[in-house]
Amino acid sequence: MSKQRKAIISTSPFLHDKATTPTIMMEVVYTLIPLVALSYYFFGLGALLVVVASILGCMVTEYVFSSGEKWKKLKDGSALITGILLGLCLPPGFPLWMAFLGGIVSIGMGKLIWGGLGQNVFNPALVGRAFLQAAFPAAITTWNAPTFGSGWFSLNGTNAALPFLQAENVDAMTSATPLSKMKFDHDFGSATDQALGIISGSLGETAGVLILLLGIYMIWRKIIHWRIPVAILSTVILFSGLFWLINPTIYPDPIFMLFTGGLMLGTMYMATDLVTSPITPKGQWIYGVGIAILVVTIRLWGGLPEGVMYAILIMNAVTPLVNKFTKIKPYGYK
Amino acid sequence: MSGFSNIATFKHGVHPEEFKSFTDKLAIERMPFVEDYILPLGQHIGAPSVPLVKKGQSVKRGQMIANAGGFVSVALHSPVDGKVQAIELAETLTGKMVQSIKIKTDPYSSQLLSSSNPGDYRNMELDEFIKSVQSSGLVGLGGAAFPAHVKFKIPEDKSCKIMILNGCECEPFLTSDHRVMAEYPEDLINGAKILNHFVKAEKIYIGIESNKPDAIAILNKKLENESDWIEVVPLEVKYPQGAEKMLVTAILNKEVPSGKLPLDVEVLVSNVSSIAALSQWFETGKPLIERVVTITGNAIKRPANMMVPIGTSMREVVNYCGGLNTENYRMLLGGPMMGMVQRTLDIPIVKGTSGLLLLTEDNVSTMDEYSCIRCGRCVEACPMFLNPSVLGMQAKKGLWEDMKDNYVMDCFECGSCSFVCPSHIPLVQSFRVAKGILREQKAKKALNNKGNE
Numbered sequence: 001m002s003k004q005r006k007a008i009i010s011t012s013p014f015l016h017d018k019a020t021t022p023t024i025m026m027e028v029v030y031t032l033i034p035l036v037a038l039s040y041y042f043f044g045l046g047a048l049l050v051v052v053a054s055i056l057g058c059m060v061t062e063y064v065f066s067s068g069e070k071w072k073k074l075k076d077g078s079a080l081i082t083g084i085l086l087g088l089c090l091p092p093g094f095p096l097w098m099a100f101l102g103g104i105v106s107i108g109m110g111k112l113i114w115g116g117l118g119q120n121v122f123n124p125a126l127v128g129r130a131f132l133q134a135a136f137p138a139a140i141t142t143w144n145a146p147t148f149g150s151g152w153f154s155l156n157g158t159n160a161a162l163p164f165l166q167a168e169n170v171d172a173m174t175s176a177t178p179l180s181k182m183k184f185d186h187d188f189g190s191a192t193d194q195a196l197g198i199i200s201g202s203l204g205e206t207a208g209v210l211i212l213l214l215g216i217y218m219i220w221r222k223i224i225h226w227r228i229p230v231a232i233l234s235t236v237i238l239f240s241g242l243f244w245l246i247n248p249t250i251y252p253d254p255i256f257m258l259f260t261g262g263l264m265l266g267t268m269y270m271a272t273d274l275v276t277s278p279i280t281p282k283g284q285w286i287y288g289v290g291i292a293i294l295v296v297t298i299r300l301w302g303g304l305p306e307g308v309m310y311a312i313l314i315m316n317a318v319t320p321l322v323n324k325f326t327k328i329k330p331y332g333y334k
Numbered sequence: 335m336s337g338f339s340n341i342a343t344f345k346h347g348v349h350p351e352e353f354k355s356f357t358d359k360l361a362i363e364r365m366p367f368v369e370d371y372i373l374p375l376g377q378h379i380g381a382p383s384v385p386l387v388k389k390g391q392s393v394k395r396g397q398m399i400a401n402a403g404g405f406v407s408v409a410l411h412s413p414v415d416g417k418v419q420a421i422e423l424a425e426t427l428t429g430k431m432v433q434s435i436k437i438k439t440d441p442y443s444s445q446l447l448s449s450s451n452p453g454d455y456r457n458m459e460l461d462e463f464i465k466s467v468q469s470s471g472l473v474g475l476g477g478a479a480f481p482a483h484v485k486f487k488i489p490e491d492k493s494c495k496i497m498i499l500n501g502c503e504c505e506p507f508l509t510s511d512h513r514v515m516a517e518y519p520e521d522l523i524n525g526a527k528i529l530n531h532f533v534k535a536e537k538i539y540i541g542i543e544s545n546k547p548d549a550i551a552i553l554n555k556k557l558e559n560e561s562d563w564i565e566v567v568p569l570e571v572k573y574p575q576g577a578e579k580m581l582v583t584a585i586l587n588k589e590v591p592s593g594k595l596p597l598d599v600e601v602l603v604s605n606v607s608s609i610a611a612l613s614q615w616f617e618t619g620k621p622l623i624e625r626v627v628t629i630t631g632n633a634i635k636r637p638a639n640m641m642v643p644i645g646t647s648m649r650e651v652v653n654y655c656g657g658l659n660t661e662n663y664r665m666l667l668g669g670p671m672m673g674m675v676q677r678t679l680d681i682p683i684v685k686g687t688s689g690l691l692l693l694t695e696d697n698v699s700t701m702d703e704y705s706c707i708r709c710g711r712c713v714e715a716c717p718m719f720l721n722p723s724v725l726g727m728q729a730k731k732g733l734w735e736d737m738k739d740n741y742v743m744d745c746f747e748c749g750s751c752s753f754v755c756p757s758h759i760p761l762v763q764s765f766r767v768a769k770g771i772l773r774e775q776k777a778k779k780a781l782n783n784k785g786n787e
Contacts, residue, residue, distance in 0.1 A: 011763050013749030014670040014693065015350045015506060019711075021704040021756045076704055118705035118757075225710065279710045279723055323724075330741045331579065331718040332592035 025077030027223055031214045032084045032269075038207050042146040043092035046159040051087030053096040054128070057103020058083035065112050078117050082106050085125035085269055089262055089309070090132070091143050096159055098136055102128040122316045123273045126309050133309070208259035215268030224272035227281060231288025232267045232295075233258065239296045251300065263295060266308035276316045283319075283326035290315045341544060343570035344580040346717045348750045350506050350573055350671065352545060356630045356637040357509045362517055364641045365654060369439050371413055371645035372424050373399070374432040377684040378473045379480045380406030385435060391418045392440075394448040396621055399435055402468050408481045409471045410435070411621040413643035415443035425681055427667050427674060434682075437645070449619030455528050460487070463532050470615040471622040471685070476500065476511070476576065476605035477668050479686030482612070485604065488533060488597065495600040497535040498585055499526060499609055501542040501549065502569060502576035505669025508689040510626040513639045514607045515542065515549035519556045522606055525613035526564060533602060538564040539585050540606070545571045573671060574748035578603045580717050592744050607688075627683060629655050633663035633692035642683050648690060649679040658692060666691040671749045704757035712751035712761060718744050722751035722761045729764035734775070737768045745769065 040048045062079040063070050073079075086106050090099055106128030114120040133140050219226045236257050243251040257263065271277065271291050278287045291311045298307025376382035383400035393399055393412040400410035416439040424434035452466045467483035474480045488494050499522070503511040515522060526538050542550050553566050567585050574580055579590045581603060588599050596603050607626065614620045623644055630637040635656030642651060648665070652658065666673035668689055683690070712722035720741055728736045742765055751761040 010760075011675065011766070012666070012668075012670065012672050013753050013762065014664070014666065014673070015753060016701070016758070017348070017350075017711075017754045017756070019754075019756045020701060020758065021707055024707075024709065024756050072702065078707075116705060118707050222711075274707045274709045277708075279708050279713055279721065327740075328713065328719050328721060330592070330720050330744050331583075332589055332594070332744065334589055 022076050024223055025081055027221060028081050028218070028269075029077060029084065031218060032081070032088070034210065034214070035088060035207065036084065038210060039088065039092070042207075047092040049096055049159060050090050050092065050094050050099045051084060053099035054087040054090065054103040054106075055080060055083030057100040058086070058107045058124075059103075061104045061107040061112070065108060066116070073116070076117060078111075079107055082111070082124045082128075085265075086128045088265060089125065089129050091140060093142060093159060094139060095136075098132060098139060102132045105131040118275050120275060121320065122313055123270050123276050126270055126313055126316075129309055130313065208264045211264040211268050215264070215272075218268065218272075224268070224274075225277070225284050227284040228272050228277055228288045229267050231285050232263075232271060232292045235289045235292030236263065236296060239293060240300070243300065257296065257299070261299070261306045262308040266295075266312055267291075270308075271312050271315070276319060278319050278322045278326065280323060280326040280328055282328075283322040286322050286326065287315050287319060290318065341568055341570045342584050343572050344575060344583040344717060346715055346719065346750075347572040347574060347580070348715050348753050349571070350753060352571070353506045353630075353670075354509055354512075354545065356507065357628050357639050358512055358546070360509075360513075360637070360639050362513050362626055362639045362641055365643065365646060365651060367414055367439055367445055367643070368646055368650045369441075370419075370647065371416070371437045371439065371643065372434050372647065372682040373410055373413075373437065373645040374424065374426045374434040374682065374684060375400055375403075375410065376426075376432050377410070377479060377644075377686065378408055379478065380404065380408075380484075382433065383407060383410045385421055385433075387418050387421075387435065389418055389420055392416070393418060393437060395443075395445055396447045396449055396619075396623055398450075398469065398471075398621070399437075406481055406484055407468075408473055408483070409469045409621070411471055411623045412437055413623040413645050415440045415445055425678070427676060427681055427684065427687075429677065447618075447620055450621060451619055452616055455531060455616050460532050467612065467615070469621075470612075472608060472611055472615065473622070473685045474605050475607040475611065475625055475685065475688065477672075477686055477688050479684070482604070482608055485602070486529060486533065488602070492597050493600055494533050494535050494597060494602045495537075496586060496602075497526070497530060497533060497538045498581055498596075498601060498603045499538065499540040499606050500576055500578070500581055500603055501540055501546070501606040502581060503546070504543060504571075504573045504576040505671055505673075505689070506573075507630050507691055508628050508669050509630075509639055510628045510688050511606050512546045512549055513628075514610050514626055515540075515546070516552055518610045519549075519552050521610035521613040521617075522553070523556055523560075523564065524617065525609035525611070528612060528616055529604070529609065530563075535602065540564065540566045541569055541575075541581050541585050542566060543571045543575060544568045573750065573753075574717060577717065577746060577748060579746075592741075622685060625683075625685065625687070627651070627687055628689040629692075630689065631663075631692040632694040633659050635659055642687075644685055645682045647680060647682055648676070651683065651690060652679055652692070660694055662695050664693045664695070666693065671753065672747065701758045703759055706757055706759060709756060711754040711756065715750040715754045717748060717750065718746065720745060722755075722765075725765060725768075726751075726759050726761045729761075729768055734768050734771050737765075738772055742768050743772065 036051055058079045062073055066073040083103055086102055106124040110124030110127030111120045215229055218224045237254040240257040241254040244253045278284050294311035295307045381403035384403045385400045387399045395415050397412050398409050399412045402408050416437045419436040419438045421435050423431040426432045464483045464487045472482040501511055501515050550566055550568055569575055569584055578596050582588055582590055582596050582601050590596050590599055611622055624641050627640055627642045638655050665676045667687055706723055716722055725737055725740055725742055745765045747762050749762045755761055
């Protein structure tokens with residue numbers, strides 16, 4: 001066959017901004033690397049393997065069940081982000097096969113059955129997390145105390161448990177998270193420890209300051225909408241601050257609320273998920289305030305110590321409605 | 335948000351790379367006369383011009399060869415001394431075949447302008463002025479080619495308080511308006527004076543983006559003693575500031591209501607090159623027989639700002655600029671954001687041609703399309719405050735009526751949404767299709783209603 005030239009027919013514009021969906025996704029991945037590294041340092045090899053297992057679960061599912069050009073689907077990087085985020089909201093001693101299963105559910109039930117990238121209503125990583133919480137309530141609430149660099153090559157607790165077998169929790173040092181201590185013992189702990197992450201918790205929950213900085217970086221790079229984190233964090237401060245002022249012995253202070261649990265990770269990486277958050281500026285405010293009120297409500301009066309996951313999932317569900325009712329007024333209709 | 339600078343601009347919009355350094359320092363040069371000229375009768379918006387000459391007839395440079403074919407239409411003049419070869423169909427920039435006057439240049443002529451005598455505008459009534467402008471063939475030189483006199487004729491129930499001269503030239507690559515302002519500042523100021531003799535605006539603003547500091551400085555110097563009635567307003571560099579509505583908002587902080595013209599908020603906007611040409615008509619009697627065209631892009635050997643006689647073939651212009659660097663080029667008329675792709679160089683430069691852009695393949699993005707990730711970049715880019723993300727999804731499903739409810743008819747196709755979309759979804763491209771279909775449906779409905787009556 002003779003060499004053929006392909007005619008590309010297109011109309012203006014012919015210039016294009018440099019950012020593309022894969023570059024935006026990869027930039028999010030780069031910001032997650034320090035977080036993964038930090039949780040490796042804090043919790044040892046087991047922590048790293050949990051993240052790897054959930055990434056594998058996500059990527060394999062995306063590849064197997066995607067239609068069309070499979071490699072292109074992986075190239076957009078969204079499954080990688082979901083995998084890392086899911087891994088970061090699991091405990092360091094989590095059985096790896098469960099993390100892998102969580103990845104499958106995240107992508108399969110959280111994204112692909114909706115129609116793939118951009119079509120899902122709920123944040124895929126949180127769908128996976130919610131599934132794991134319902135399926136393995138014991139494993140997901142077994143928190144290891146940080147090991148600070150002494151666990152470079154050692155597994156944590158039940159990491160190596162075999163599928164469907166209840167492994168014995170042999171050598172792990174377990175410890176309650178600050179939120180459960182707050183909830184059940186009214187022990188608020190040290191704010192500095194919490195901000196720096198010297199506490200037990202899931203992998204990515206324990207470095208509030210670092211996540212805050214990464215979030216500010218992403219806002220500066222315009223990868224995430226600034227309104228959502230600003231709305232969430234300021235509402236949490238105001239709302240929880242109010243009760244703290246009323247009765248500081250029962251209610252924790254706003255700083256405690258900010259830097260414990262999954263609030264920072266959820267605010268910067270999950271609530272700001274572009275696909276599942278409102279696209280209109282007004283909608284983003286409503287969404288952020290809604291999440292914050294739900295988080296504080298669940299934490300202070302709900303049955304669970306932590307409420308970030310459900311708060312975001314609930315507001316995800318309302319997002320299409322919020323979009324619908326916060327239409328932007330076009331130019332020339334004032 | 336207008337960013338951190340306090341310099342005037344509109345809300346939203348985008349910042350494409352400017353690419354103006356190819357030509358922004360180059361003085362306007364003159365395109366030599368060529369052998370053949372093709373003058374389409376429909377170079378402007380409105381009714382085509384009506385030929386006044388016959389095949390074989392000799393014409394002079396500047397002689398009217400076609401008359402306006404109605405009120406929304408303008409005259410056409412010969413760009414050279416020569417002979418009418420034919421009046422027949424010829425291809426134009428839309429790919430459409432249009433009745434055109436073909437002129438063969440007289441090789442022995444001195445090509446001196448045989449100027450018309452429009453008379454002194456100070457002694458004219460408004461209607462005489464409008465007729466005179468129409469007979470000069472003047473159209474908006476920014477690209478739309480709307481007959482200038484129609485715009486200048488302010489309806490009796492409306493008035494014009496502010497006149498804005500549009501020197502934004504916000505399209506990347508283009509520098510023709512920039513060079514006109516820098517090299518013909520007197521013509522621009524005088525043209526404003528002439529037009530304002532009839533329009534009677536209280537104040538005239540010349541809006542210029544701050545990436546043309548030389549033009550701003552030159553005009554400011556010329557206007558040193560006249561700042562009470564006319565003033566240069568430097569604007570932030572942002573696309574699409576040159577769009578009439580955006581410019582009105584940038585300078586006056588006023589919104590033009592949907593479906594209305596700037597005149598509905600007592601503002602008249604006109605392109606700077608058109609105003610300079612208006613002055614040349616009344617001062618020297620030179621009708622619109624040539625215009626400044628920016629020939630630029632990576633694919634052209636010698637980029638230039640060129641005064642080109644209307645009707646010159648693009649191929650001649652490209653050859654005069656040293657030819658092309660590559661066989662794989664893409665030619666656009668106008669800027670890269672709103673310009674029109676051409677399939678051949680064998681079409682003439684017309685009155686609305688502000689730029690001839692020759693891009694290499696790496697200038698032109700042909701990236702994979704991804705799903706919409708609802709990042710909202712298009713929402714923050716759209717100067718009309720539409721929601722291109724939603725419109726794009728509706729366009730994919732063919733929900734034209736829903737698109738209408740989401741104000742797609744207010745889109746003026748600046749392409750900012752497609753420019754920013756990280757998933758490379760052809761947003762504005764699909765809105766053009768939707769607008770076309772909606773217009774067609776409306777026309778059909780109107781026709782059916784007429785039939786039922």
